[in-house]
Amino acid sequence: MTVEGKLRTAIVGSTGYGGVELIRLLQSHPKVEITSVISSSSAGDAIEEGFPHLTGIIDRRLDGVDPAQMAERADVVFTATPSGVSAKLVPQLLEAGLKVVDLSGDFRLKDGSEYEHWYKHPAPADEYLEQAVYGLCEVFGERAAGVDFISNPGCYPTATLLGLIPAIQAGWIKHDSIIIDAKSGVTGAGRGTSLMVHYAEINENLKTYKINKHQHIPEIEQTLTEIAGEKVTVTFTTHLVPMSRGIMSTMYAGMKGNYTDQDFVDLYREYYAGRPYVRVRDVGVIPATKEVSGSNYCDIGFATDARTGRVTIVSVIDNVVKGAAGQAIQNLNLMMGWEETLGLGYTPVYP
Amino acid sequence: MTVEGKLRTAIVGSTGYGGVELIRLLQSHPKVEITSVISSSSAGDAIEEGFPHLTGIIDRRLDGVDPAQMAERADVVFTATPSGVSAKLVPQLLEAGLKVVDLSGDFRLKDGSEYEHWYKHPAPADEYLEQAVYGLCEVFGERAAGVDFISNPGCYPTATLLGLIPAIQAGWIKHDSIIIDAKSGVTGAGRGTSLMVHYAEINENLKTYKINKHQHIPEIEQTLTEIAGEKVTVTFTTHLVPMSRGIMSTMYAGMKGNYTDQDFVDLYREYYAGRPYVRVRDVGVIPATKEVSGSNYCDIGFATDARTGRVTIVSVIDNVVKGAAGQAIQNLNLMMGWEETLGLGYTPVYP
Amino acid sequence: MTVEGKLRTAIVGSTGYGGVELIRLLQSHPKVEITSVISSSSAGDAIEEGFPHLTGIIDRRLDGVDPAQMAERADVVFTATPSGVSAKLVPQLLEAGLKVVDLSGDFRLKDGSEYEHWYKHPAPADEYLEQAVYGLCEVFGERAAGVDFISNPGCYPTATLLGLIPAIQAGWIKHDSIIIDAKSGVTGAGRGTSLMVHYAEINENLKTYKINKHQHIPEIEQTLTEIAGEKVTVTFTTHLVPMSRGIMSTMYAGMKGNYTDQDFVDLYREYYAGRPYVRVRDVGVIPATKEVSGSNYCDIGFATDARTGRVTIVSVIDNVVKGAAGQAIQNLNLMMGWEETLGLGYTPVYP
Amino acid sequence: MTVEGKLRTAIVGSTGYGGVELIRLLQSHPKVEITSVISSSSAGDAIEEGFPHLTGIIDRRLDGVDPAQMAERADVVFTATPSGVSAKLVPQLLEAGLKVVDLSGDFRLKDGSEYEHWYKHPAPADEYLEQAVYGLCEVFGERAAGVDFISNPGCYPTATLLGLIPAIQAGWIKHDSIIIDAKSGVTGAGRGTSLMVHYAEINENLKTYKINKHQHIPEIEQTLTEIAGEKVTVTFTTHLVPMSRGIMSTMYAGMKGNYTDQDFVDLYREYYAGRPYVRVRDVGVIPATKEVSGSNYCDIGFATDARTGRVTIVSVIDNVVKGAAGQAIQNLNLMMGWEETLGLGYTPVYP
Known part of the structure; x- marks a missing residue:
């Protein structure tokens, strides 16, 4: 926690649509502070170079993917990374003592043998598949309370x-x-x-x-x-x-x-x-x-x-919201024992 | 037939999307001449007022719905009219000796009792339901040869x-x-x-x-x-x-x-x-x-x-083509004993 | 003010795009409570019948256009009404002691003689044209402080x-x-x-x-x-x-x-x-x-x-936001002497 | 000319939007036969692999870029190639005795010194810039009659x-x-x-x-x-x-x-x-x-x-039509002394 008493949050994959939606939503979350936006491909760039709509809203350069640095700067990490990347990164983050909400598909299947067939790459180690709580909030919400690692459902x-x-x-x-x-x-x-x-x-x-x-x-x-x-x-x-x-x-x-x-x-x-x-x-x-x-x-x-x-x-x-960033934040709220709706009170934009 | 030896054709419903597509396609049909474009709502207007893309292509004012006039000017009529309108109009056209390809749903069902349930209006007289050939060309194409009345399938x-x-x-x-x-x-x-x-x-x-x-x-x-x-x-x-x-x-x-x-x-x-x-x-x-x-x-x-x-x-x-105007022309070709592809050799427009 | 200490707000024209955007934005305004959503054409309907995206968000039936009732229920009225309608309605609201932010064009021109030419209807009485403050916030924002009547600029x-x-x-x-x-x-x-x-x-x-x-x-x-x-x-x-x-x-x-x-x-x-x-x-x-x-x-x-x-x-x-509902709320904030950004902290939705 | 008396035509750049539109339009040109569709990147593929809408319409594999082969198979070549590519290819085609309609920008400017500034690559040799007739048909149409090389205007x-x-x-x-x-x-x-x-x-x-x-x-x-x-x-x-x-x-x-x-x-x-x-x-x-x-x-x-x-x-x-493939065909018609409208009688597709 920072001095302001907010949860420090890092977002890996901040140049994808899921990552940038996490930024949009977390900007107005009352108990969360974004302390690092991370991209392997664009580290060093200002985030507004790739996403000009964020001009003046989040003045921050993209960090590289460095678990040790994340452990210093953040309490929780959202990994909005491609399948295969999360499989390698998430265990390092968990070992470093971070809480993780993973938005990839890498930890959703309990039977590791399914990965080769459907995802065309090997499964992560079984211990992580077991540890991951499948975060379908309205069905398994009670499983999320207090855990360190959520696998966020697919869209x-x-x-x-x-x-x-x-x-x-x-x-x-x-x-x-x-x-x-x-x-x-x-x-x-x-x-x-x-x-x-x-x-x-x-x-x-x-x-x-x-x-x-x-x-x-x-x-x-x-x-x-x-x-x-x-x-x-x-x-x-x-x-x-x-x-x-x-x-x-x-x-x-x-x-x-x-x-x-x-x-x-x-x-x-x-x-x-x-x-x-x-x-x-x-x-x-x-x-x-x-x-x-x-x-x-x-x-x-x-x-x-x-x-x-x-x-x-x-x-x-x-x-992008309920199918990715929104449900991920809902899962964070459940992990932390907060009100499920915190930072998610968006009226649909119509038309 | 006119002096040029072309089939004289009238289109009822020329201000709808089906009607205007009939105009587009028939413009390049080698054996057909459009002799009347008809609209109940816009009779008297130049067709390009409602459809400016036809400027300079078909210089013609819209005629009103008048079966006697159609019988004078045309050999075949395409009725691209709303359901319920065709039910009343088509029998008059047939009685006047015209060939008809009807694009509405009014003559597709053989069992008249179905109309009240699905179409919310009464069925046409049974004799016309019987006379109508359901023009699904690739399945029932041989039934179309030489007939006077085709009910064109829905999209x-x-x-x-x-x-x-x-x-x-x-x-x-x-x-x-x-x-x-x-x-x-x-x-x-x-x-x-x-x-x-x-x-x-x-x-x-x-x-x-x-x-x-x-x-x-x-x-x-x-x-x-x-x-x-x-x-x-x-x-x-x-x-x-x-x-x-x-x-x-x-x-x-x-x-x-x-x-x-x-x-x-x-x-x-x-x-x-x-x-x-x-x-x-x-x-x-x-x-x-x-x-x-x-x-x-x-x-x-x-x-x-x-x-x-x-x-x-x-x-x-x-x-609009195979689901309406195109199949209607394909049916005309089959009725007349012409090559099935006449006037329909359009390569898809991509992208 | 209601017991909660919030400003009571009515929205006229709640079935148009400007009105429904006012609802979306005001839902999260910390100092405002929507106490009446008003439509001349759909009075009596639940608002979610016309705008299903509001299901469960604002459970309220549409009220009719009744200045006396508005004066009872609200402190301020947003009139998101067509040109010509505001010209007649707004004076009544002002006479009833309500504050008004008008989103139509009826009070934007200071020279009443312009209305016949550009709007094709007569101008409102000169006193209202004079009273109306043209609410282009970043240019004339200081004129809005403390006034009762803002004419919100066009998009x-x-x-x-x-x-x-x-x-x-x-x-x-x-x-x-x-x-x-x-x-x-x-x-x-x-x-x-x-x-x-x-x-x-x-x-x-x-x-x-x-x-x-x-x-x-x-x-x-x-x-x-x-x-x-x-x-x-x-x-x-x-x-x-x-x-x-x-x-x-x-x-x-x-x-x-x-x-x-x-x-x-x-x-x-x-x-x-x-x-x-x-x-x-x-x-x-x-x-x-x-x-x-x-x-x-x-x-x-x-x-x-x-x-x-x-x-x-x-x-x-x-x-719909800066060109209508958003600037109208920004004007309300300026009228009330509040922080300009209250209830408007929306990050752009991208993509 | 082939036995059928049609002009043999090759299209370079057949996997781009300009190239594929040339195919669509030339398919119905009465005096032209497509004898080669050419792509440097996809040579050997069936054209329908990249453009499935052509399935069954043009059963042809893509040829590579080979001026000698083009000279054998074709009388005229449309080069719908990127800027910089045409600059090198077109002179070879002209030397080989082919007629050329070039859809790139490489031969449109008469002053070669402009290329470095606007196109960021060197100009072709001056003799080709001089030879190229700028084919804005309705203005310079008479210049196209009988020439061998047209530079087709930009969109x-x-x-x-x-x-x-x-x-x-x-x-x-x-x-x-x-x-x-x-x-x-x-x-x-x-x-x-x-x-x-x-x-x-x-x-x-x-x-x-x-x-x-x-x-x-x-x-x-x-x-x-x-x-x-x-x-x-x-x-x-x-x-x-x-x-x-x-x-x-x-x-x-x-x-x-x-x-x-x-x-x-x-x-x-x-x-x-x-x-x-x-x-x-x-x-x-x-x-x-x-x-x-x-x-x-x-x-x-x-x-x-x-x-x-x-x-x-x-x-x-x-x-894609008047701004590229259509005007290119119009230019071909003018070069050959044919009716300007040959193969171009398309009614706009609406809606």
Whole structure:
């Protein structure tokens, strides 16, 4: 803690979209002070060179990646680093006595053997996989209290799991019937340059990618399996939508009974009672992505269909906030025993 | 026929997006002459007042809706009119001896009792429902030869049916397992003004609408049922994507066997052999909407999944061309016994 | 004041983009409580029916337009009403003893005879035109202290005047040489429906409107004339850009001397010293609209050109914040003698 | 000529946006056959790997850059290559006896000394600069007849020069008063990847670039100077607009007399009489970029202002068509003595 009594915080990956959103949100967190913004690629630069919108807001040069220095300057580190980088860096930070919220996928899977298949690189040591608490706040929030290391959920898994878990826990849907048609804005692909994210290739275009091969599949299945008490396998498709922010997960499942829209609304409102960042919409109201943009909300709506015996569940988040930086801060709040909403009281920006 | 030996054509609904696309495409059709552009709301105006891009291309004032006048001036009429309007107008045109290609939904369903439920207005007389040939060119093209009246398929049904029919006919997928997650650009909603299509409400936003209630559901089920030989019921969701043109239909079905991507590619290439406007993509290649933009193509790709026993089929069209004006002209070509591709040789506009 | 010691605030026009942005921003203002959200067209509705993003944030039904009721419930009223409506409503509110910040154009021009020409409706009574303080905060901020009635500047004039005034006051540019090429996102046109703002008409399109006829011209000229001490007439063009938020004003003027970029940066930094919401960029750095999105900043950059003897000045704002709701709150802060930045500490949302 | 009597054509740079547009347009040219598509970076690949929209349309592998091979296979070569590459390649092609239409900027400036300053690389040999005919079709079309080598104008110069030349030639505007505020869609930046063209950096953003430094400035000034008969210097600003295609040039100039909108319309219609691809709009009608999208049109509108004595001229083109591939084909037609419109009869794609 600094003299002001604020928690000293470092952000690794401050030149990516997740990192810069952490800066935006933490700027107004009443108990946190940013003491280091870190980038391996741009160390030494003023942050406003890469992000001119921060001109005059955070006058700070980017530090390099140096765990010893972080241990001196910070109490907690957010690692918004690419998969593979966190796997190596996070253990060093933990050894140095730092608290860590990791935004990569490197510590989300409990079974290390899954990494080679889905992430194409080796898993971190098992002890770290075990230590990492999977920080899906509205489901596992109580596990976060007092721990030193949170693995922050992926963007697609956040929208998807919050949309499916109450129904699975209630035993209302058939485990082998789950189909997830997910759509994301382009920030989900990161700030790296490639033809895939060239404006003229995305604009006025809708495309799929990684059908049945996305690395978020095992993360979703791992948690659904835990909730269901039996192995759950899902069909999962991802689409790239011509917009910057937002994820919509449109989910289909066969129902085990004749449930109505009202039944689902009631079930979910009970499950999420007291959790301010999940908004279960009224019967007949399906959320759109812009209705949560810039905020930490996950909004959920339902359409049951007696003709087919299926329910369609629609869940939306801002992928950069609830799907990354916002949930990471929510996790920090839970780790520290603070109010869950601290520094996250953003009304969605509309339009 | 006029002295030049061209077919005289009238377009009703020339101030909508479907009508104006008919004008664009018919301008370069070698056997057709546009002799009347018709609008009930803007009769008397120069067409370039509402559509300045046509300045100097088609110097013509909009005519009113007058079947007798159409019978004098035209041999064939395209009715790009709202649902409910065609139901009344088309019988008059047919009685006047005109050939008709109707782009509304008013004559697509064979069972008149479905109209009240899905379209919220009464059905046309049964004799016209019977007379109307459902013009899904690559499936029912031979039925169009020589007839006087074509009911042009809807945009969603075109993409969806072309993506599902070969698999259903082959008996490869389970009829009760079909889920269709469809996405459309905003032109699909027409040129009428409403808050729903306000730029600031659509831009940087993704929303659903009419889940399980879209009027294209009975059209899809009617044709799938005919092909399957038993009643087929589908789950069908529609999304509005921030783009002007394009439909993607992402379809999920349980497979009855262990089919591979290659099996599907082979099956579909055989089914669509000789049909130039369906492009079955290579194994592993999934089409994006921009790859057919401005053209009459329907592109299809596959992702089978041994883990879940399901296939994901992705079908894309330009909703204004293959989903409306282009297929209507393709139907005209088939009616007249002309080459199917006449006036439709457009390379997609990319990017 | 209510028991909590907060200023009670009413917002008229809560179903427009300006009104809903006032709600977003005032939600986090530490000294303000929203006690009434008002709409003439939707009185009685829950606000979340028209703006679902506010679900669970502001649980309040819309009130009708009733000055007596406002006087009971509020201390200050923001009128985010169309031009012509404010002209009638504001005098009633002032007579009822309310403080008013008016976001319409109805009280910005001091010469009432201008209204018929530019606004096509009669001017309000002269006494109100005289009473209204033109609230361009960084220029006339000291005039706002303690007054009851602020006329909030227009979006284009805010960006334009902040970009031109220091150079004019310094006598560096020729008064008869000023050309303003302004560009706006679509929210500037309001939430009303029309073909002009139909998504498919705006998307992938760039158009001009009201060249030399925009009602913001006399507002700009009035203030430039006051600063210059002689009549200033400008050329002013407005463009509609396919984006929701943001204004860029690209301004051209002949220089009276051989000034450099550095000279301009120094001059403007001195002029705006101590004003946190104008960011004068470094030499060679020109701001883009997204760099102020969602925030109250106005960013300014310069390109002098020795070849032509002209300077190009680029000024950007978020039209809904600094061009409307944000500056209105900044004006409230100045009226009340509060810190200028209260409730406005938003970091731009990027990307 | 091949047996079919068609002109054999090679396209160098077939993996860029200009090259692929040449393919789209030449596909329907009645007197041209594409015999080689060439790319230095992707030689050996099927063209549909990089451009899936061409699947089934042009079944051809990309050739490498080999002048001898081109001379065997083709009669004319379009070089849609980056600046600096054409400078080296084109002389070899001309020596090999090929006709060339060069789409780069390497042969547009007659004064070789300008290249180092504006293009940052050396000029080609003077003999080629002299040989190159600057192919601004509607102004210098007669110079193209029968020549072997055309330097195709830049996108900004095409829109700008067509908008200014008639007024300059008539002596209606002051030569030292010309200010050009130009805006372009993102295809103008090419298909190369960079942070500047990342979707999330362009979307919902408007930015300037290269103010007073753009390499199209000397090209514009060279031609205006020729027309004016005295040195003309312009102020020129470029903006990047969140759209794929389209350029708008908004031009300002002081008038030498009291000309009206009607005067300008009449003057320009007379100047462009018989030139089908310039559409001078009616009085009071200003063109928007989408109104020429996908077509070879340049549309022009005017707003004179008696208050300021200035005229605002707005000129729009599709930068990929009239600003690149379309005008290149128009030049080919003129070189060959063919009808100017051959293969270019595209109606704009709207919306």
